[in-house]
Amino acid sequence: MAYDHKSGMDRKNIVAFSAGILLILCAAFSGCTGVNDSGDDGTAAETPSPASTPASTVTPEDITKSAGEVVDANSIFAFDLYQKLAGVSSQDENIFFSPYSISSAFALVYEGAKGDTAAEINSVFHFPAEIQDLRDGFLEINSGINAGDPEYELSVANALWAEKTYSFLDDYIKTAKDYYSADTTNLDFINQPEESRLAINKWAEDETHEKIKDLIPQGMIDPMTRLVITNAVYFKGDWVKQFDVNNTHEAAFTTASGKSVTVDMMQRTDEDAVFGYMENDDLQMLKMPYDHESGRELAMYVILPKGDDLRTFEEGLDSDRLTDLKAAIAEKEVKVFFPKFKLETEYSLSDTLADMGMPVAFSDKADFSGMDGTKSLSISDVIHKAYVDVNEEGTEAAAATAVVMRLTAVMDEEPVPVFMADHPFIFMIEDTDDGNILFMGKLSSPA
Numbered sequence: 001m002a003y004d005h006k007s008g009m010d011r012k013n014i015v016a017f018s019a020g021i022l023l024i025l026c027a028a029f030s031g032c033t034g035v036n037d038s039g040d041d042g043t044a045a046e047t048p049s050p051a052s053t054p055a056s057t058v059t060p061e062d063i064t065k066s067a068g069e070v071v072d073a074n075s076i077f078a079f080d081l082y083q084k085l086a087g088v089s090s091q092d093e094n095i096f097f098s099p100y101s102i103s104s105a106f107a108l109v110y111e112g113a114k115g116d117t118a119a120e121i122n123s124v125f126h127f128p129a130e131i132q133d134l135r136d137g138f139l140e141i142n143s144g145i146n147a148g149d150p151e152y153e154l155s156v157a158n159a160l161w162a163e164k165t166y167s168f169l170d171d172y173i174k175t176a177k178d179y180y181s182a183d184t185t186n187l188d189f190i191n192q193p194e195e196s197r198l199a200i201n202k203w204a205e206d207e208t209h210e211k212i213k214d215l216i217p218q219g220m221i222d223p224m225t226r227l228v229i230t231n232a233v234y235f236k237g238d239w240v241k242q243f244d245v246n247n248t249h250e251a252a253f254t255t256a257s258g259k260s261v262t263v264d265m266m267q268r269t270d271e272d273a274v275f276g277y278m279e280n281d282d283l284q285m286l287k288m289p290y291d292h293e294s295g296r297e298l299a300m301y302v303i304l305p306k307g308d309d310l311r312t313f314e315e316g317l318d319s320d321r322l323t324d325l326k327a328a329i330a331e332k333e334v335k336v337f338f339p340k341f342k343l344e345t346e347y348s349l350s351d352t353l354a355d356m357g358m359p360v361a362f363s364d365k366a367d368f369s370g371m372d373g374t375k376s377l378s379i380s381d382v383i384h385k386a387y388v389d390v391n392e393e394g395t396e397a398a399a400a401t402a403v404v405m406r407l408t409a410v411m412d413e414e415p416v417p418v419f420m421a422d423h424p425f426i427f428m429i430e431d432t433d434d435g436n437i438l439f440m441g442k443l444s445s446p447a
Helices: 065-088 099-111 115-125 131-145 170-180 193-207 310-315 319-327 350-356
Strands: 012-020 095-097 153-163 183-187 225-238 249-254 260-268 274-279 283-289 298-305 330-333 335-339 341-348 377-390 418-420 425-431 436-443
Touching: 065 095, 065 099, 065 115, 065 131, 065 310, 065 319, 065 350, 065 436, 095 099, 095 341, 095 377, 099 115, 099 131, 099 153, 099 170, 099 225, 099 377, 099 436, 131 153, 131 170, 153 170, 153 193, 170 183, 183 193, 193 225, 225 436, 249 335, 283 319, 283 335, 298 319, 298 418, 341 350, 341 436, 350 377, 377 436
Parallel strands: 012 377, 153 183, 335 418
Antiparallel strands: 095 436, 153 225, 249 260, 260 335, 274 283, 274 330, 283 298, 298 425, 341 377, 425 436
16 A cells, blocks of 8 residues: 555655765765655646757857756856855865766756745756756756767766655656656665665665765665655766876875875976966966867866965855856966875765755755645755765776877977965866866865
């Protein structure tokens, strides 16, 4: 007999998980909302037919309005969340997360939100005003990401995991499938919560090539869980301009608190070390592209402050300033000194997102009736995990494809600038075809 979600029993919770890995990024979002039996409850309006999947790579010239609005929304959210995390972090605490993973998961949550709940979610994530633009935008971007490239691995995946005795609206399940490629799997959260947790964690582990393990901790899935929404992003790529491992040497890195730690410092000081570069009185910025053939163009942007007051510098950064900084970048020879580093982070984002402007979603006043036709669901947890490994070959220590390097700019008589990343810096992994920020972080202390 199916569980009656319209009864007066205790309110169900949505659990949200997001797992990310920097060039291996896995993001999982879990919702403890109604069950995912899409068979017989609810009659929402018919979902419009999804836009066709783009046949070719999206470029700044042909990116659609819908995709552009999603990219802009993700960029604003990325800096908003970064500022929030930086404001509560200790001086030497590293930051790393995937804004796109979190935005993707909450797009699926937003699809089922109504009233004040939807309005507050949109105030945090800045989604397009028209729901069809949100759907078409994510469909287009994800299609481009999953198109593939012989030189790197990049993928994004969504999934819904629902209590098998609980009924969701057909329209919600169909929209998740048509626009977000999110298949729905029925699990027995009520009688087998631990087995269900292990099944979801296995999906996250597989989607991130075993870089994100135990995404959902023991005890978080319980008989009150009704829906888990997961998103996973994975990237593994090699630098166009690789670093020679024989030139890597130990060097001092000064943390934000003034502590000196030893790092393995990579370097490129040859004439072929031509990178996108800009500098002003406050900072230096370096663009290090990843090798690609026919797919998306990806690059790491590194912002290196010149002053000692990192927090004040951070507070002046937002998506508009990033756009201005990138516009000033030019290709030139640069002597680059950059540390090898590996970061693993985990965030519980429920309180953070509530503080950013969406408290109702986590309360008994939440309205996710677009999922199940009732107001019995609310978010109980949002977990985000991320991993990044940067070395001489690229990001995420993988066997590198040999790269033939060539000089791409003619050097003049000006002194060659030195980019010495021996103190805290901010970095982003971005899809340079459309400006979408996939990962963002701060290296404060490599050791």
